[in-house]
Amino acid sequence: MSNDIKIKNGLTINLKGAAQNIIKKAAHPKSVSLNPSNFHLITPKVVVKVGEEVQQGDVIFFSKNDNRIKFCSPIDGTIKDIMRGAKRKIIEIIIDTDQNQSLKDSKSINFQDLSSEELKSVLLDSGCWPFIKQRPYDIIANPNDTPKSIFISAFNSAPISADLQIILEDQKEEFKLGIKVLSKLSDGNINICVDKNSSTFINEIEDIKVHRINGPHPAGNVGVQIHHIDPVNYGDRVWTLGAEDLAIIGRYFMTGIYNPIRTIAVSGPPVKYPQYYKTIAGTELNKIIDDAGIDLNDSLRFINGDVLTGSKVESDSYLGFYNNTLSVLREGNHYRMFGWIPFINNKVPSIYKTSFSWLFPNKKYDLDTNLNGEERALVITGEMEKVFPMDILPMQLLKECMAGNIEKMESLGIYEVAPEDFSLIDYSSSSKIEAQYIIRQGLDLMISEVG
Amino acid sequence: MNIRNKIDNLKKPFNKGEKWEKFAPAFNALDTFLFVPNHTTKHGAHIRDAVDLKRTMITVIIALLPALFYGIYNTGFQYYSQLQIEYSNIDVIIHGSMKIVPMIAVSYIVGLAIEFAFAVFRGHEVNEGYLVTGLLIPMIMPVDIPLWMVGLSVAFAVFIGKEAFGGTGMNILNPALTARAFAFFAYPTYMSGNQVWVSEASNVDGVSGETILGMLASGNSTLPYEPLQMFMGSIPGSIAETSTLMVLIGALILVYTGVGSWRIMVGSVIGAALTGMLFNLWGVNELMSFNWMNHLMVGGFAFGVVFMATDPVSAAQTVKGKWVYGLLVGLFCILIRVFNPAYPEGVMLAILLMNVFAPTIDHYVVESNVKRRLKRINKPIVNIA
Numbered sequence: 001m002s003n004d005i006k007i008k009n010g011l012t013i014n015l016k017g018a019a020q021n022i023i024k025k026a027a028h029p030k031s032v033s034l035n036p037s038n039f040h041l042i043t044p045k046v047v048v049k050v051g052e053e054v055q056q057g058d059v060i061f062f063s064k065n066d067n068r069i070k071f072c073s074p075i076d077g078t079i080k081d082i083m084r085g086a087k088r089k090i091i092e093i094i095i096d097t098d099q100n101q102s103l104k105d106s107k108s109i110n111f112q113d114l115s116s117e118e119l120k121s122v123l124l125d126s127g128c129w130p131f132i133k134q135r136p137y138d139i140i141a142n143p144n145d146t147p148k149s150i151f152i153s154a155f156n157s158a159p160i161s162a163d164l165q166i167i168l169e170d171q172k173e174e175f176k177l178g179i180k181v182l183s184k185l186s187d188g189n190i191n192i193c194v195d196k197n198s199s200t201f202i203n204e205i206e207d208i209k210v211h212r213i214n215g216p217h218p219a220g221n222v223g224v225q226i227h228h229i230d231p232v233n234y235g236d237r238v239w240t241l242g243a244e245d246l247a248i249i250g251r252y253f254m255t256g257i258y259n260p261i262r263t264i265a266v267s268g269p270p271v272k273y274p275q276y277y278k279t280i281a282g283t284e285l286n287k288i289i290d291d292a293g294i295d296l297n298d299s300l301r302f303i304n305g306d307v308l309t310g311s312k313v314e315s316d317s318y319l320g321f322y323n324n325t326l327s328v329l330r331e332g333n334h335y336r337m338f339g340w341i342p343f344i345n346n347k348v349p350s351i352y353k354t355s356f357s358w359l360f361p362n363k364k365y366d367l368d369t370n371l372n373g374e375e376r377a378l379v380i381t382g383e384m385e386k387v388f389p390m391d392i393l394p395m396q397l398l399k400e401c402m403a404g405n406i407e408k409m410e411s412l413g414i415y416e417v418a419p420e421d422f423s424l425i426d427y428s429s430s431s432k433i434e435a436q437y438i439i440r441q442g443l444d445l446m447i448s449e450v451g
Numbered sequence: 452m453n454i455r456n457k458i459d460n461l462k463k464p465f466n467k468g469e470k471w472e473k474f475a476p477a478f479n480a481l482d483t484f485l486f487v488p489n490h491t492t493k494h495g496a497h498i499r500d501a502v503d504l505k506r507t508m509i510t511v512i513i514a515l516l517p518a519l520f521y522g523i524y525n526t527g528f529q530y531y532s533q534l535q536i537e538y539s540n541i542d543v544i545i546h547g548s549m550k551i552v553p554m555i556a557v558s559y560i561v562g563l564a565i566e567f568a569f570a571v572f573r574g575h576e577v578n579e580g581y582l583v584t585g586l587l588i589p590m591i592m593p594v595d596i597p598l599w600m601v602g603l604s605v606a607f608a609v610f611i612g613k614e615a616f617g618g619t620g621m622n623i624l625n626p627a628l629t630a631r632a633f634a635f636f637a638y639p640t641y642m643s644g645n646q647v648w649v650s651e652a653s654n655v656d657g658v659s660g661e662t663i664l665g666m667l668a669s670g671n672s673t674l675p676y677e678p679l680q681m682f683m684g685s686i687p688g689s690i691a692e693t694s695t696l697m698v699l700i701g702a703l704i705l706v707y708t709g710v711g712s713w714r715i716m717v718g719s720v721i722g723a724a725l726t727g728m729l730f731n732l733w734g735v736n737e738l739m740s741f742n743w744m745n746h747l748m749v750g751g752f753a754f755g756v757v758f759m760a761t762d763p764v765s766a767a768q769t770v771k772g773k774w775v776y777g778l779l780v781g782l783f784c785i786l787i788r789v790f791n792p793a794y795p796e797g798v799m800l801a802i803l804l805m806n807v808f809a810p811t812i813d814h815y816v817v818e819s820n821v822k823r824r825l826k827r828i829n830k831p832i833v834n835i836a
Contacts, residue, residue: 013498015498159498231827233824233828234828301497303497307498308496308497309496310497312497327497332491333489335455335488335489336486336487337485337487338485338487339486339487340506340509342513347501348499348500349500350500350501351500352500352507352710353707353708354501354502354506354510354709354710357501367498369492369497370487370490370491370492370499371490371492371499372502372503373487373488373499373503373504373506374483374488374503374576375576376504376576376578376579376620377619377620377621378620379504379507379578379580379763380763381712381768382712382763382768382773383709385770391820391823391824392820393769393816393820396769396817411825412817412821419495423495423496424496426495426496427496427499427500428502429500430500430502430503430504431503431504432499434494436494436495437494437495
């Protein structure tokens with residue numbers, strides 16, 4: 001059964017360098033990392049020491065707040081370093097990989113006879129639990145909850161982000177098995193949202209609700225989809241998963257091995273060979289960067305994730321836990337004389353028509369990281385609503401988040417939003433406000449005050 | 452990049468920890484005027500739209516230019532055409548420029564000086580809003596107002612109208628209209644009557660400076676102007692408000708670029724037209740029976756609706772709120788014109804009044820949004836005071 005949903009407000013940003021439909025197997029990484037900053041609000045309690053040998057699936061650390069939530073090694077290897085920052089906060093755990101990975105016995109796990117509590121503990125022990133996130137707050141799900149429904153967005157709408165249909169192409173069975181596992185965790189629906197204009201194997205899967213979404217970015221954001229299908233109210237819990245994350249869970253139940261394979265799109269204007277790489281979560285980036293033909297002599301920015309929501313990383317750093325896209329942009333630290341004059345500098349797509357970029361809706365752009373202005377007071381109204389397809393007043397919500405007014409935030413719909421839903425407001429704001437940052441602060445305040 | 456290097460050298464004493472650090476906002480304002488800075492994204496989205504506040508404000512100024520140029524022409528034209536002497540277009544433009552350029556200079560110098568001082572004092576960057584306000588203030592004044600009154604009105608508007616509320620983005624009233632209202636109530640003899648609306652009308656015999664609305668208010672029903680003149684703007688009035696055509700060109704620029712709210716503009720026109728039609732049916736006094744279409748073309752209605760009512764800071768901020776706000780601006784404008792003999796023109800007071808009520812309108816729009824959300828669950832969780 002499928003339903004059509006039309007998203008009206010939003011903005012499609014056409015960038016150069018979208019990944020082509022080629023999947024390459026990345027070289028075996030020398031080292032991988034587990035980075036606690038990928039897991040928002042998780043304080044790690046590390047159970048391994050430097051120099052210790054670990055097997056794929058061995059626990060590296062668990063959450064101090066809930067020691068059932070475990071984070072496991074994606075690969076066989078030796079703990080090389082546990083990097084700490086100020087106040088001995090753990091920044092990153094680096095694992096040197098073994099050249100020869102041991103062969104593991106593959107045996108499927110029977111989950112049909114398990115109760116939902118037993119199934120949860122299997123997921124928690126396997127290291128698969130961190131893939132399950134919850135709304136509200138956009139954090140790792142609490143194992144004590146029973147979600148009212150589960151959502152998976154099976155397409156990306158962010159600029160030059162990975163095409164999930166390409167990624168799922170050879171993982172269909174794992175994906176389907178993952179759905180079966182999840183359906184035991186919730187009494188509600190499993191909702192999978194697909195792009196209306198593409199035909200996919202997901203349409204044929206039974207016992208789920210398929211929603212066909214049509215419209216510009218952020219139509220692919222799971223938060224927008226939840227809002228239009230089964231909105232989150234006070235006290236509700238909705239779980240969300242990435243499409244490939246679901247396949248990883250499915251693979252675990254198929255083989256009994258925690259094997260977080262990541263297919264990533266390496267994309268962006270400076271990338272010579274934008275394409276897909278099959279690798280592992282947390283892999284080192286330098287070999288992939290080299291293989292994609294990226295010239296490190298340029299001043300570039302590497303981003304784990306898409307260009308609107310990702311986090312900045314160095315070229316000798318590691319892939320994030322959840323990311324399906326490695327975006328590359330040129331740094332924009334240059335001056336432009338009288339660059340503010342309208343109708344010159346038509347190189348940037350805009351929600352305003354103060355440049356002629358709107359004349360070429362299909363042109364692909366080469367954007368850099370220049371802020372194109374400076375942060376200012378909030379002056380222009382109505383611009384946020386143009387890129388925010390929810391029945392929520394974005395500017396009023398942002399202002400209440402700045403003020404830290406919990407009651408107002410609650411009544412204006414803070415439970416339904418995640419920072420990524422505000423990424424286009426970041427992009428299009430004429431006052432250059434940091435909407436995603438403000439919303440994250442607001443959500444963290446809600447977690448500490450309301451829970 | 453030679454100029455850039457020179458600026459970077461000049462900038463050194465303003466950097467953090469240096470001698471003139473406190474005055475950095477003033478220097479930065481000039482620097483960023485010359486160059487869009489090299490700032491890159493730090494949090495959030497890694498790419499950003501080309502639009503910034505400078506760009507939107509300059510777009511508004513571009514939209515104002517047709518009305519300003521016509522205002523300069525009309526100032527000279529009204530003066531010479533009533534003198535009944537030989538004159539050329541050059542004379543007309545020179546006369547207009549001599550009157551208006553000094554007003555603009557005074558407005559910018561006084562206003563920007565206060566803005567820069569507040570930026571330095573408060574330690575924030577100079578906001579671009581005053582670039583528009585500073586041009587709007589002379590454009591809505593009578594041409595013969597003394598320059599010191601312009602300066603004083605500007606100072607009042609920036610101090611009391613804007614900075615007292617916390618600066619750009621926080622003000623309740625439109626600063627340009629605050630300046631005009633200040634002059635209107637402080638110096639009524641320079642701001643109303645039948646001697647001020649044409650250049651030198653109070654000094655030269657044979658030059659009458661009465662506006663159409665003034666004539667109608669005094670019960671004079673035979674107008675010396677055709678509707679086409681009202682539309683083109685060759686009538687007496689505040690400097691740049693007279694030409695509906697030029698204002699329409701500005702409105703097109705604002706709506707087309709997306710900088711100005713078309714909802715407010717359309718809402719106001721509908722509100723004023725409906726009110727005007729209603730009074731046409733009633734028709735007790737001259738202003739009531741004045742054709743509703745002409746009501747839209749005379750006085751400051753068009754200019755006020757396009758450039759003042761759409762000020763995003765003081766107008767309603769929600770989509771639905773903008774419709775209500777616009778309709779009420781139009782309604783009150785005609786209402787004040789028709790029923791208040793002391794104020795033949797009502798658009799200034801109508802907009803200021805609605806500025807005050809805009810937060811109330813928004814409040815109800817926000818409430819209805821909150822109610823929709825609460826309806827989804829059976830019992831309300833929070834009560835909004």
